[in-house]
Amino acid sequence: MGRGKPLTDFEKGQITAKNAQGLSNRQIAQDLGKSLDVVNRFVKDPSHYGTKNSPGRPSLLTIRDKRQILRKASNAVTTCTKIKSDLNLSVSNETVRRVIQKSNFIKYRKMKKAPKLTSIHRQKRLEFARKNARTDWTQIIFSDEKKFNCDGPDGYNSYWHDLRKDRLRFSRRNFKGGGCMVWAAISSDRRVKLFFCTKKMDGSEYRNVLRRGLLPFFRRNRNKNYQFMQDGAPCHRARQTMKWLEDHRIPVLTWPACSPDLNIIENVWAFMARKVYEGNKSYDNVDQLKKAIIDAWLAVDQNLLDNLYRSLDGRVYELTLKGGGHIKY
Secondary structure: OOOOOOOOHHHHHHHHHHHHOOOOHHHHHHHHOOOHHHHHHHHHOHHHOOOOOOOOOOOOOOHHHHHHHHHHHOOOOOOHHHHHHHHOOOOOHHHHHHHHHOOOOOOOOOOOOOOOOOHHHHHHHHHHHHHOOOOOHHHEEEEEEEEEEOOOOOOOOOOOOOOOOOOOOOOOOHHHHOEEEEEEEEOOOOEEEEEEEOOOOOHHHHHHHHHHHHHHHHHHOOOOOOEEEOOOOHHHHOHHHHHHHHHOOOOEOOOOOOOOOOOOHHHHHHHHHHHHOOOOOOOOOHHHHHHHHHHHHHOOOHHHHHHHHHOHHHHHHHHHHOOOOOOOO
16 A cells, blocks of 8 residues: 655644644544544654655765765776775775766766777868868768678677576687678668678779769769768779769769768668677678678668768767767767
């Protein structure tokens, strides 16, 4: 049975007055339509009525200690043992961990990988953001390459372990079981093309991919002012490749180095990798892997592309606020 409503200030005053007149607690409860228990508790200790009892023994940490623990843990690569030692606390590591876990602002997360940005990189990224603040991103075709392995990318770092069952293990063969390299491009209204290529693609092979995958798309859409985005990989910026693009009248968007967080096709790769390796799946051979990649590519729907293109203005704005530094995407 749930607890009834607490006494109001007016009801507390009535109980105090009736108690002073000599009425019994039972009579007071009947007069006010309240339970005998609530009247007994109030009359017994009016000053502490409604306050919660302590849930346990007092904390060994002061409020100042807890603030210092959270300050040490804030965006830091450290351990509870190190925090305890640095602050000279006479408590267990678990006590320090509980303080951090109860915080609404600090959560334990896997650190995301990101390219190292020099001051030159930041400057170029900031210039890119300012130059493209009003760019119509629906006119940009994004492209990139990705390597897939038969044994998965890097395995799954965590899973829900049922203590009643054996532990799961991630098994990997030599050279990750083999794999393949994939090139793909997307536009605002469709997937442009997906091609399998060699793992060490040179300029000649890259131009062949563009000839078979990108050029037909541009020819079908001559009336649209598309620009082509590619990163600074050696085969992309080779002199013959840039001349080929110029000869075929394919304008290229100037792209800052070390900027995968701006390239929305990275999010498409992430979606496809989840599909390909769903359930910790691995593949016996490259042909099986390629089929899974094609199925994942066909599963990329227009809603995903629409959301990614809509995110570009926010990415550029955040890049400006961060002074060319890493953004959250």
